[in-house]
Structures are given as structure tokens and as C-alpha cells.
Amino acid sequence: MQIFSPSADTWFRAGLAAFAVLVAALALVGGGYARSEYLTQVGWTRDQQVPFSHKHHVGDLGIDCRYCHTSVETATRAGLPPTHTCMTCHSQVWTGAPMLAPVRKSLATGEPLHWRRVAQLPDYVYFDHSIHVDRGVACVECHGRVDRMPLTWRAKAFEMKFCLDCHRDPAPHLRPPEQVTRMDWSDWSEDRAEAFGMAAMRRFHVEPARLDSCEICHR
């Protein structure tokens, strides 16, 4: 008696081929998903109570980042401005704008505005704004050209790779600390930026060999 039908070999081969295709497809879809902007949230805006425009305030008016994010030079957090800061101008400008009604309500009731975080790190990551700003890592390195964002979105995928790329080779990402909040600062040639970066690293004793230790960010 014959155990296998005449077509069994063909079916087996077809099955093997189908399995290989399935594995390849899963790898592609999985890899694509892991790198997708759907997962990293790059370029995604979030619904906010007030449609705050960095493009208007930074790009058009030229207000320095630190006018609102006051603790960026001294604390781990850059700081979200209290309603008092918004009202410094908006007690006189755009006073009746429906768009700003939640801001006026917040001032009247004392209840802070509820912002949805756009650039947020996982709780298992330690990050300190002040040391980065002090050493000359510009805001734009991580937050992108906020002066071109009508609504704020995440500019970079805050994955470990993103942090490590810079921690392993900081030189091209450093600039004079007084220029950190400038958005368009790019008039240096690559060589000059590299030379400055190397000098800054020597001065601040920045050692890439130590900067990628686990405990630098996971403590």
C-alpha cells in the first residue's frame, strides 16, 4: 500500500515555500511596525485644549524658548508655563479670542490647562534638560524645528538608538551654549562644527566611552 499520494511531494514543497513566505512577511510587517511613525509617534499632533502654535510664537514673533520653558537651564524638566505666563501677553492681546477661552478660564478658576504631552520619555529613562543645555546640545536636536510647527508634534523617535547615536558621537551635535535656543543656527561648516564639538568635549570632560554606560540613563 502506498502511504503518500502522488501529489504529496508537491504539497510538501508548496507548504515549505508558503512557510518561508509567511516568516518573511511577518518579519517585514513586524519590522515595519516597530519603525513606523504609528509606533514612534513622530509627526503626530495631539488634540489640545488650546491649539498652541510654536510656529507663531517662536517662528513669527521670535520669542525665546526660555521665556516659557523657564527651568530648562536649571532642572531636569524644561517646565510647562503656568497660565500666568500666557496671560502676560494675552491679558492685552487677543483678549476675546474664543481659541483662548480655556486660558482665561484657567486664570479665573486657578485650574491649570491640561496639555497632552508630545515629547515624553518612558518612566525608566532618566533625562536631565539642564546638563544638555549647559553643554551646548541645542533644543532643535531633539525637538526639531518647532518654529515651523503650527501644532506641536514629536520631531524625533525617542528610541534608545536616538539617544545613543549622540552619546557615542556628541561632537557634531554641540554648539556654543548661548546659541542653544536658536532654531536656524547652521552657518558653520561641518569641519568647523566638528572642531568646535571636539574642543567642547575636551573642556567639559565629555567621554563617549562613559556616555553610553547603562546607568547614565537607566538609574
Next chain:
Amino acid sequence: MVVPILGCALVAGCGKNMVQQARYDPYEKAPLFEDGMAMRAPPEGVVSRDAPQRRAATQRPAMSAALLARGRERYGIYCVPCHARDGSGNGIVPARGFPHPPDFHSERLKAASERHFYDVMTQGYGVMYAYADRVPPRDRWAIAAYIRALQATNLPEDRTEPRRGD
């Protein structure tokens, strides 16, 4: 024996969210407190541990090049939007409808003391809000010093024309 124990230990960690851990971070919601905010304001009457240093910082520091440089930088961040780089008050925010601030080159403000500028930054003045929450005392003195330096500069005669809003 070892395998089930290790297995249990491994599985026990499942379901715990490491990304959003069970702790209160700044700016987060906190159902534990009545106002629902994780960030707390100190109760009334609290004396901060560094009260003497804080009080000392409100005293006017000695004039130095470093103080002026600091003042120039801080002036650029907090004052320029209204008072403009030259101190004329022709900043971009007044150009958009905010009442025009006084010119630092006016006789009245040239005669004013540095303490006056410090007090205005601390408490606000007219439609100008207080900046005490944004500019620490030493920086207020630095800005006051820089305003003095601005007043010592000569500006072209035709500068008084306010910038038109665009």
C-alpha cells in the same frame, strides 16, 4: 525544581507597566490629592531651608562684566518681545496690539534708580505682569544693570517711530 521557580519569577514581572510606572511625576494628575495635581505648593507660612541665601540674592550684586553679560542675555529672553533690543519699547508684541511700554531712553527712566527696575520686574507695573516667577532675583539685578548700559548708548534720532504691525 529550578525551572518552575525561574518561570514564576519571569512571569511575575508581566503586566507591570514600566513605561508609565506607578509614581507621580511633575505635571501629572494625582488622584491622591484634592486638587488632583502631583505638584504641590508648600503650605502657608513655610520657611524654605535656603531662606537666608534667597534673601541675600535679593541684594544688589556688585557691578561686573559678567553681570552685564548675564543681564544682556536675560534681557534678550524676557524683555525684548516688548521693550525691543534697543530699549525703545518698539518690540514685536506692542506691534501686535499690546500697549506701548515706556522708552528706557526717556528722561524719567534715566533718572529712575536700578531698584525701580528691579521692583517693576518683581511686582509688575501697569499692564506689565510680574516676572518674579520667571526671573530669579540675581537675574533681575543683572537686567537692571543692562538697562543702565542700554540707556548709556546713543540711538539715532528717528528711532521713535513705532514699528508697524505686519
